Amino acid sequence: MTPPMVGIIGAGQLARMTAQAAISLAVDTKVLAVLPTDPACVAATAVEIGDPNDPAALQRFVAGCDVVTFDHERVDPTLLARIETEGVRVRPSAAVLHFSDKAHQRVELAAHGFPVPPFDVVTTASEVVAFAAAHDWPVVAKTAVGGYDGRGVFVLENRDQAVATIGGLAGRRVVVEPMLDISAEIAVLVARRPSGDSAVYPMVETIQHDGICLETIAPATIDPDLRTQARNIAESIAETIGSVGILAVEFFITPDGVIVNELAPRPHNSGHWTIEGAITSQFENHVRGILDWPLGDTSLAAPAVAMANILGGAPSARPDDLPGALSVSGAHVHLYAKPTRPGRKLGHITATGPDQTVALHRARTALAAFTGTPMSKGTLHDH
Amino acid sequence: MTPPMVGIIGAGQLARMTAQAAISLAVDTKVLAVLPTDPACVAATAVEIGDPNDPAALQRFVAGCDVVTFDHERVDPTLLARIETEGVRVRPSAAVLHFSDKAHQRVELAAHGFPVPPFDVVTTASEVVAFAAAHDWPVVAKTAVGGYDGRGVFVLENRDQAVATIGGLAGRRVVVEPMLDISAEIAVLVARRPSGDSAVYPMVETIQHDGICLETIAPATIDPDLRTQARNIAESIAETIGSVGILAVEFFITPDGVIVNELAPRPHNSGHWTIEGAITSQFENHVRGILDWPLGDTSLAAPAVAMANILGGAPSARPDDLPGALSVSGAHVHLYAKPTRPGRKLGHITATGPDQTVALHRARTALAAFTGTPMSKGTLHDH
Numbered sequence: 180m181t182p183p184m185v186g187i188i189g190a191g192q193l194a195r196m197t198a199q200a201a202i203s204l205a206v207d208t209k210v211l212a213v214l215p216t217d218p219a220c221v222a223a224t225a226v227e228i229g230d231p232n233d234p235a236a237l238q239r240f241v242a243g244c245d246v247v248t249f250d251h252e253r254v255d256p257t258l259l260a261r262i263e264t265e266g267v268r269v270r271p272s273a274a275v276l277h278f279s280d281k282a283h284q285r286v287e288l289a290a291h292g293f294p295v296p297p298f299d300v301v302t303t304a305s306e307v308v309a310f311a312a313a314h315d316w317p318v319v320a321k322t323a324v325g326g327y328d329g330r331g332v333f334v335l336e337n338r339d340q341a342v343a344t345i346g347g348l349a350g351r352r353v354v355v356e357p358m359l360d361i362s363a364e365i366a367v368l369v370a371r372r373p374s375g376d377s378a379v380y381p382m383v384e385t386i387q388h389d390g391i392c393l394e395t396i397a398p399a400t401i402d403p404d405l406r407t408q409a410r411n412i413a414e415s416i417a418e419t420i421g422s423v424g425i426l427a428v429e430f431f432i433t434p435d436g437v438i439v440n441e442l443a444p445r446p447h448n449s450g451h452w453t454i455e456g457a458i459t460s461q462f463e464n465h466v467r468g469i470l471d472w473p474l475g476d477t478s479l480a481a482p483a484v485a486m487a488n489i490l491g492g493a494p495s496a497r498p499d500d501l502p503g504a505l506s507v508s509g510a511h512v513h514l515y516a517k518p519t520r521p522g523r524k525l526g527h528i529t530a531t532g533p534d535q536t537v538a539l540h541r542a543r544t545a546l547a548a549f550t551g552t553p554m555s556k557g558t559l560h561d562h
Numbered sequence: 563m564t565p566p567m568v569g570i571i572g573a574g575q576l577a578r579m580t581a582q583a584a585i586s587l588a589v590d591t592k593v594l595a596v597l598p599t600d601p602a603c604v605a606a607t608a609v610e611i612g613d614p615n616d617p618a619a620l621q622r623f624v625a626g627c628d629v630v631t632f633d634h635e636r637v638d639p640t641l642l643a644r645i646e647t648e649g650v651r652v653r654p655s656a657a658v659l660h661f662s663d664k665a666h667q668r669v670e671l672a673a674h675g676f677p678v679p680p681f682d683v684v685t686t687a688s689e690v691v692a693f694a695a696a697h698d699w700p701v702v703a704k705t706a707v708g709g710y711d712g713r714g715v716f717v718l719e720n721r722d723q724a725v726a727t728i729g730g731l732a733g734r735r736v737v738v739e740p741m742l743d744i745s746a747e748i749a750v751l752v753a754r755r756p757s758g759d760s761a762v763y764p765m766v767e768t769i770q771h772d773g774i775c776l777e778t779i780a781p782a783t784i785d786p787d788l789r790t791q792a793r794n795i796a797e798s799i800a801e802t803i804g805s806v807g808i809l810a811v812e813f814f815i816t817p818d819g820v821i822v823n824e825l826a827p828r829p830h831n832s833g834h835w836t837i838e839g840a841i842t843s844q845f846e847n848h849v850r851g852i853l854d855w856p857l858g859d860t861s862l863a864a865p866a867v868a869m870a871n872i873l874g875g876a877p878s879a880r881p882d883d884l885p886g887a888l889s890v891s892g893a894h895v896h897l898y899a900k901p902t903r904p905g906r907k908l909g910h911i912t913a914t915g916p917d918q919t920v921a922l923h924r925a926r927t928a929l930a931a932f933t934g935t936p937m938s939k940g941t942l943h944d945h
Contacts, residue, residue, distance in 0.1 A: 182899065195585070202582045202605050204884065205897035205909075222585050224604045455863075458892055458914075473889035480838075480863060480914075501587065506856035509841055514588035516565065526588075531841075531863075 182207045183470055186244030187219065188231045192515040192524070193250035193446045193462075194219035196454070200462035206470070210250075211240045218515040219250070234258060241267045246469050248424060249445060252279035253325075270373070270423040270469040275444045278420055281354050282323035284442050291419055293412060294438050296356040296431075304345040307355050308338050314357040320344060323352040332390050334358065363432040364440070365399045366449035367413035370464035370474045371422050378464065378474040379414055380457060382406055385429070385449050391522065392448050394542070395486045396535050397456060398479065401432060409437045416442065424468040425450065425461050448488070451527050453477075455511050456484030481531035485538035487546045489526035491519040496550065503548035504528060510545035565590045566853055569627030570602065571614045575898040575907065576633035576829045576845075577602035579837070583845035589853070593633075594623045601898040602633070617641060624650045629852050631807060632828060635662035635707075653756070653806040653852035658827045661803055664737050665706035667825050674802055676795060677821050679739040679814075687728040690738050691721050697740040703727065706735040715773050717741065746815040747823070748782045749832035750796035753847035753857045754805050761847065761857040762797055763840060765789055768812070768832050774905065775831050777925070778869045779918050780839060781862065784815060792820045799825065807851040808833065808844050831871070834910050836860075838894050839867030864914035868921035870929040872909040874902040879933065886931035887911060893928030 182205045187194040190212035198208040199222045209225040210217070220226045229236030231254045241247050246268045259273035269276075278284045282300040289295050299310045300323070311318050320341075322331035335341045345353060364385045371377040384399035385392050399406070413428040416439070420426075427447030429440040450461035459467075459475025467474055489499075504512050507530075514526040528545045532538030547554040565588045570577040573595035581591040582605045592608040593600070603609045612619030614637045624630050629651045642656035652659075661667045665683040672678050682693045683706070694701050703724075705714035718724045728736065747768045754760040767782035768775050782789070796811040799822070803809075810830030812823040833844035842850075842858025850857055887895050890913075897909040911928045915921030930937040 199582060199585045202578070203894070203896045205899040207604070221590070221607045222605070459894075467888060472885045475888065476892050502855045505850060505858065509859045511586070511842075513586045516588040 183245040184209060184224075184243060185466065185469065186241055186247040187211070187223070187250055188237075188240070188247065188254055189250035190217035190219035190223070190226070191250050192218045192517070192526075195222050195515060196451075196460075196513070197248075197250065197446060197462045197465055198222035198224070200460055201466050203463070204466065206466055209240070209244060211236070216516075218517055221516065231255075232258065234261075237262060244268075246270050248465070248469050249276065252276060252443075252445075256280075271426075271444045272421065272423070275420055275422050275426075278442050278444055280323050281321055281441065282352050285354055287420070288416070288439055288442075291416075293416060294436065296359055296438055296440075298354055298356040301345075301353050301355055302350050304338070304342040307335060307341040307345055307353075310355045311335075311338075311341070317358045319356050319358055321354045321356075322348065323354060325351075330390075359431055359433050359438070361431045361433055363399070363401060364429065365401065365409060365432060365437075366395070366427055366429045366447070367409055368447065368450045368453075368461055368477075369413050369417040369422065369426045369428065370424065370461070370468050370477065371417050371426065372468050372474060373423050373471050375418070376474060377414060377417055378477045379410055380450065380453060380461070380477045381479050382409060383449055383452065391488070391490070391524075393488055393490075394539065395449050395452055396539055397452055397484045398535075400535060405432060405437050412437065412439065420444075424465040448524070448527075451513070452484045452486040452529050454513070455529050456480055456486075456531055481538075482533050483535040483538040484529060484531050485535065485542040486527055486529045487539075487542040488524050489514070489528065489546065489549060491521050491523040491525050492550055492552065493521055496552075499549055500551060501549065503551075504545040507541060507545035507548055509541055512545070512549070566628040567592060567607075567626060568849065568852065569594070569624055569630040570606070570633055571620075571623070571630065571637055572633035573600035573602035573606070573609070574633050575601045575900070575909075578605050578898060579834075579843075579896070580631075580633065580829060580845045580848055581605035581607070583843055584849050586846070587849065589849055592623070592627065594619070599899075601900055604899065614638075615641065617644075620645065627651075629653050631848070631852050632659065635659060635826075635828075639663075654809075654827045655804065655806070658803055658805050658809075661825050661827055663706050664704055664824065665735050668737055670803070671799070671822055671825075674799075676799060677819065679742055679821055679823075681737055681739040684728075684736050684738055685733050687721070687725040690718065690724040690728055690736075693738045694718075694721075694724070700741045702739050702741055704737045704739075705731065706737060708734075713773075742814055742816050742821070744814045744816055746782070746784060747812065748784060748792060748815060748820075749778070749810055749812045749830070750792055751830065751833045751836075751844055751860075752796050752800040752805065752809045752811065753807065753844070753851050753860065754800050754809065755851050755857060756806050756854050758801070759857060760797060760800055761860045762793055763833065763836060763844070763860045764862050765792060766832050766835065774871070774873070774907075776871055776873075777922065778832050778835055779922055780835050780867045781918075783918060788815060788820050795820065795822065803827075807848040831907070831910075834896070835867045835869040835912050837896070838912050839863055839869075839914055864921075865916050866918040866921040867912060867914050868918065868925040869910055869912045870922075870925040871907050872897070872911065872929065872932060874904050874906040874908050875933055875935065876904055879935075882932055883934060884932065886934075887928040890924060890928035890931055892924055895928070895932070 190210040530541035573593040913924035
């Protein structure tokens with residue numbers, strides 16, 4: 180069999196781990212990178228340097244690819260749609276990638292009857308004020324595009340903050356929603372093939388701080404009815420929008436039940452635990468899905484699996500202690516080889532265990548050894 | 563931390579899987595390959611083309627490596643020893659690599675009192691005949707160097723065969739031993755650091771055919787006393803010879819107890835199952851060991867783990883069916899991207915299960931789907 184060539188637009192850690200997984204299947208990967216030092220370049224079969232929003236660079240890149248996918252959403256969907264009409268297999272499709280626009284996503288999910296928070300899509304402070312009049316301050320405003328890891332998300336306490344913040348966004352579309360009463364955040368990953376077959380990963384609880392995912396723990400220990408609800412909603416969304424490869428669906432658990440927070444049409448931080456913690460990793464299943472190959476078993480490979488992100492420390496932080504982290508039995512360290520910057524995701528650590536508490540303790544112990552900072556004090560909602 | 567650079571002499575499947583594992587730790591790898599299409603080239607950070615037995619090529623290759631290791635034994639130990647004296651960190655050492663010489667290995671193990679078969683190191687047919695006079699025909703003759711996967715191993719039934727075979731070896735050293743009464747073959751992998759710390763993997767049973775390892779199954783279901791014996795011997799050999807990284811010790815189970823068959827001072831086919839089947843793979847532990855980093859947990863990650871090698875079929879064989887193999891739930895396919903040749907190791911398939919029988923059945927089912935040939939009929943010694 181001639182190995183298929185998968186083109187990945189973007190060369191960050193998601194592309195890095197996807198390319199690493201593709202090696203086992205002898206699937207060739209080519210990444211479209213900004214710099215030759217981007218995280219995925221060492222793992223990919225081939226590297227092209229270019230701007231995905233430069234039509235000529237994109238055209239050059241997709242030539243010779245059996246299928247094109249991405250590790251980030253900073254690609255113009257209309258450009259992708261044009262490439263698609265020229266016969267390039269883009270998976271997930273440009274239409275699905277469009278769902279990374281938070282406004283489009285929210286409007287579409289609501290239109291299909293999926294549970295979303297009350298919301299409005301606005302561009303002016305006065306619209307925010309009108310929304311707050313109906314729903315009370317504070318409100319949460321999220322830029323429709325360009326936000327990640329807490330960037331582009333604002334908690335607005337009053338009219339003055341709304342004016343200052345929305346004024347600073349120069350007319351960009353913003354999704355505004357009430358400050359919800361959230362007891363937990365969970366994520367469900369769905370792997371799907373073009374044929375429609377899908378496989379759902381066990382639900383994880385995500386522990387966030389300032390909008391950045393710090394830790395995940397699988398399986399999430401939430402009410403079985405809510406779990407079933409969330410699982411069904413995630414699968415139904417994947418089918419409704421026609422996702423291919425991995426789709427991550429993030430939920431809020433509120434007094435009103437599960438509410439869809441956000442979608443990401445690609446491998447996702449909330450699924451990094453699957454490398455060691457599931458029978459088949461999200462990265463391998465993304466590759467299988469976009470190549471329309473049978474999906475792998477998504478079951479847990481251990482009773483409980485915890486993942487802790489390695490975030491860049493202050494410039495004064497002591498050097499990382501990788502051997503220190505490796506001395507924690509059962510800790511799996513994944514480094515992305517990215518230049519450090521405070522708060523930047525530089526890697527993650529996964530640990531399995533007989534239960535959630537033990538797994539989380541192992542992951543945190545290894546993280547503390549790595550960074551030399553005290554162990555995280557965040558707790559699971561019900562531990 | 564500046565990523566360490568690991569140089570790997572050779573670019574076959576062992577280097578490929580080592581480089582793939584190194585990505586997680588952000589350890590850079592450079593392989594010394596024969597061809598740019600060698601299996602490891604896609605996974606390594608850097609590739610150099612050259613002959614490891616060309617002193618100039620080897621000198622160029624080791625420059626800039628923090629540590630040098632290998633994926634095959636076809637390197638001149640004296641050349642490596644010279645490089646070592648120049649201050650290059652070769653791990654395992656040239657002295658350990660010398661143990662891949664079957665005659666040296668046998669003589670040294672016997673001298674240290676480890677259980678080995680009766681043997682002689684010979685170069686002539688008349689010495690073989692003399693050995694057979696003491697031990698009876700048939701005898702087994704193995705070339706001291708250059709043999710692998712059954713090549714260089716000969717069962718000699720009588721004087722005529724001895725004359726024909728040994729005559730054809732043009733004076734090469736040969737280890738001769740009696741035809742043993744073998745009830746099972748097992749392998750024990752030991753990971754070791756220069757500091758002396760070591761970690762032992764659960765014992766596997768290997769199922770061989772014509773000297774080629776077809777399948778492995780972990781854990782081996784042999785008598786606990788023999789298991790303890792073999793484990794202790796393997797650890798003791800690792801310490802005695804000062805191995806660093808992975809050392810594979812292959813044993814015969816005979817009516818006289820466990821007997822050491824052969825050593826391999828590197829990651830080994832009998833440890834491929836550890837990628838999914840152990841908490842830490844042999845490849846990651848090889849990297850950790852040669853970098854003198856803490857070794858990872860070698861425990862089983864599932865109750866039972868089976869591995870089946872994918873061997874090249876006849877030229878008339880139908881094309882491989884990767885999607886077919888992936889449709890077997892829980893099957894992990896690893897392809898080495900090597901040109902096919904009858905009997906050549908082209909990849910392997912690992913499956914876990916609640917017990918050895920189920921795991922082996924899964925691996926065989928996936929292999930049969932991949933190759934389109936009927937399932938292997940080989941059985942475990944006691945299943």
